[in-house]
Amino acid sequence: MPLSTIKDISLAYGLNFYSIDKPLRDVLRFYIGREPDLYSIGAFSGTDIYEAAYRVDQLSKPALITWSIKGDRVDTVWLDSFERIIIEKLILDYGANRFPFNGGSWHEHFASINLIGDPGVGCILTISIQTAYTLYKYGGDPIRGYYRNLSGFSKPLMIGATWFTEIQGGSDLGANTTIADRVNGVWRLNGYKYFASGAGLADIALVTARSPGAPKGAKGISLFAVPRLRSDGKLNFYVRRLKVKSGTVSVPTGEVELIDSDGYIIGEPSKGIYYALESLMVSRLSNSHGAIGISRKAYFEALLYALERKAFGKRLVDHLLVQRDLLEMESLIEAGLILVHKATKEFEESKNDTPPYTSTYHYARLLTHIAKNITAEIASRVTQLAMELFGGVGFLSEYPVERWHREALITPIWEGTSNIQALDMLEVIAKKGAHETLISDMREKAKETIDPEVSRRALKAIEETISSLAFKDPSLIEYEAKDTLDTLGYAISVILLENLASHIGERRYSNIAKVILDRMIDKKPIPRLKQSDIIEIIGIGTITI
Ligand SMILES: Cc1cc2nc3c(=O)[nH]c(=O)nc-3n(C[C@H](O)[C@H](O)[C@H](O)COP(=O)(O)OP(=O)(O)OC[C@H]3O[C@@H](n4cnc5c(N)ncnc54)[C@H](O)[C@@H]3O)c2cc1C
The missing domain is CATH 2.40.110.20 (Butyryl-CoA Dehydrogenase, subunit A; domain 2)
Structure with a gap:
């Protein structure tokens, strides 16, 4: 018998999370003009990373070592050795933290975080690259050089915080x-x-x-x-x-x-708070990409279960309400995915900005606050539905699907809670005028669309939401901040999905834009798409249903 893995308790174990994720590859091509080769990270993510993170959660927590055998105070943490090897491989062999410093892009780094999915392992990479970025950009001697070890250019590997x-x-x-x-x-x-x-x-x-x-x-x-x-x-x-x-x-x-x-x-x-907030941009974006990665893993677990499990004489996936759940999950994932890559693109373009910053940086900040909240909401909802689709088994902590929901629940809390993102979004609008860049950008993007009516309605939602801020009482603006953020976020996603659909000539993204518009902005029922379109979307174009 081969040495055992978690394949008997996880349906998604063994997938290559990159080759199976067509939307991720399409979005990367859309933003960086080529499809980066993340296939080996995708395979690693579906096997050893998947297993190691689950193992650590269930059996092998990190342990604090306070004193060495020689009696010295050391305060180190003993990591599960499987996890330690994975982190070394990700940073040193796969170069997941090198992309932004070696001519690659933040999109590739963050796509790796998405593929890793696990917020614990992802966090170790994130705190390291966040530190590397800040030292590289603002650090002087003797600390600037640490960025090389933190991002895997030099050994020994170092971890930041x-x-x-x-x-x-x-x-x-x-x-x-x-x-x-x-x-x-x-x-x-x-x-x-x-x-x-x-x-x-x-x-x-x-x-x-x-x-x-x-x-x-x-x-x-x-x-x-x-x-x-x-x-x-x-x-x-x-x-x-x-x-x-x-x-x-x-x-x-x-x-x-x-x-x-x-x-x-x-x-x-005197500029410490600006540097701290800038480093938080990196971790907030990372959190958002990671949230989509968590959702994607939970989605695959649920989809594969729905393809096998039967109820009332047919597969779960053949029941209309299950199709509706999967459609909601997939649409949310793709809305969050494109939104956070858009925020990443603006961050990439402003990466050489320094305080007091240009409008590109403020726009990147606006989109990052929005993406952080929207993707956290998406991860919570998608992982909840994934558990539900497993029925009673979904509630058992012995199988990985339950863990994804627990992992999702950190995403609205750390790196600044959802309330704080909403308030910071208002601040960057009121004090930096970031909404002006948003509106002109969205007007431009809405011109390239498959379904002009869908883009028009989304643009109207953005314009009306922003203009209403001018005459509302400040306390009402604060009270409604999270609703404002939601409307803006989903409306931006709709325009970007339409833009992608038109750019690569694929109607499926326009269909998803329609689902998001009706459901998340107009708060209507999920539209009933053609059966063949639903099947294509929930199989994300790669799995035969
Ligand atoms: C697993 C984990 C790891 C973490 N790692 C780190 C780390 O490495 N480094 C680090 O610096 N921090 C870290 N944190 C801390 C995390 O960033 C904070 O917990 C988070 O920012 C919230 O701060 P707080 O816990 O003090 O909550 P509080 O600030 O006390 O907030 C409590 C509640 O009040 C709300 N609230 C607060 N102010 C307002 C307001 N003005 N308007 C409306 N609502 C408001 C918040 O949204 C929240 O719901 C970590 C947290 C966790 C759980």
């Missing part, structure tokens, strides 16, 4: 109390970071702190790079404990104490 949240508040970074003092030309940090992903793994972390005399609130925040070890080889920060979490088990999240920790200032001290 971004520690901003403190016990009194994660949303309100202006409430940070960690102090950075400059003593004899060296910055020393003292404080306590309450949610610190990568604790015990990180070789270097980005840390927010304020220096004495800095203004109150977010404007007084500076950003520092804090290596794990001081120049004398002693620990530079301490891991107090690891959190016990309901998902994302494959990334350790801990509490970190900074006690006279050596820090290296990033850029200008």
Whole structure:
């Protein structure tokens, strides 16, 4: 008998998640003009990554090692060895974190995060590339060079981290109390970071702190790079404990104490909040791509089950309501997919921007806030429906489909909650005028369409939503912020799907645009497409139904 895998408990195990995901490949071609070769990551993702992340969740949590055998305080985390090998392979062999630095694009990096799907493993890559990006762009000597190890150009592989949240508040970074003092030309940090992903793994972390005399609130925040070890080889920060979490088990999240920790200032001290927010763009985009990856895995588990399981004498997939559920799931996934690649495209175009930034960066920020919320909602909904399609089996924690729903539930929380994204979206509209770029871009995109009426209605929804902000009471605008974000997000997706349909000559994307328009914007029932169109969409054009 071959050595065992999880193929007996997972239907999606063994799929190549890239070759089977035609929409992902179409969207990548649309945005970068070619189809990147992610087939080997796709195969890895459907086999070893899939199995390792499930194994860690069920059997093999990370463990904190506080003291070495020699009696030294070490504060490292022991990862499951299968997971450790996977992370090394992803960064060093597959180069998943190298794309943005070697002439590739952020689309390829984030498509890899989508394929990995797992938010724990994905988080370890994300905190590393986020740190690499910030050091590469704003870091000085001696810390800039770390970006090479963090993104897999040089060995040894290093892991990064971004520690901003403190016990009194994660949303309100202006409430940070960690102090950075400059003593004899060296910055020393003292404080306590309450949610610190990568604790015990990180070789270097980005840390927010304020220096004495800095203004109150977010404007007084500076950003520092804090290596794990001081120049004398002693620990530079301490891991107090690891959190016990309901998902994302494959990334350790801990509490970190900074006690006279050596820090290296990033850029200008007064611009720390801008650098922190810019690094959050990377993780928010990553979260969005990862959310679509989670949804995709849950979708395949459910679709394959629906193709086999029979009820009332026929396969689940032959029941109309099951087709409707799968159509809703697939349409949401593709709406989120195209939206977050659009946000990525604008981020890519603004990657050389620095504070105070251009309108392209503000537009990228607007789209990122929107994509973060929409994709998180999608992941929660799609994984919930996937569990439901499995019936009672879906609720059992012994099979992978249940895990996808637990994993999905982190996506609206970390990297800034949904409420915070909605408020930040309002801020970038009101203070930076990002809606002007949005409207002119969408007007342009709506011209290239298969079904002009669908694009026209979506554009109208965007224009009316934005213009209503001008005369509403501010408290009502705040109260409705998440609804505003939803309308804008889904309407943008509709226009982009129509645009894609017309660009590559495939009506299926126009059909999906219609589903999203009716269901998510006009709040009507899901439209009854032609049976052959439904079959094509739910089989995503690759699986025979
Ligand atoms: C698994 C995990 C890993 C994490 N890893 C990291 C990490 O590596 N680095 C890091 O810095 N942080 C990390 N975090 C922290 C995370 O980013 C925060 O938990 C999150 O940003 C919310 O902050 P909070 O928990 O302090 O909630 P709070 O800020 O207290 O918010 C509580 C609730 O109030 C709402 N709320 C707050 N302010 C407003 C407002 N003005 N209007 C409307 N609603 C509001 C929020 O939306 C939320 O629903 C992690 C969290 C988790 C769960």
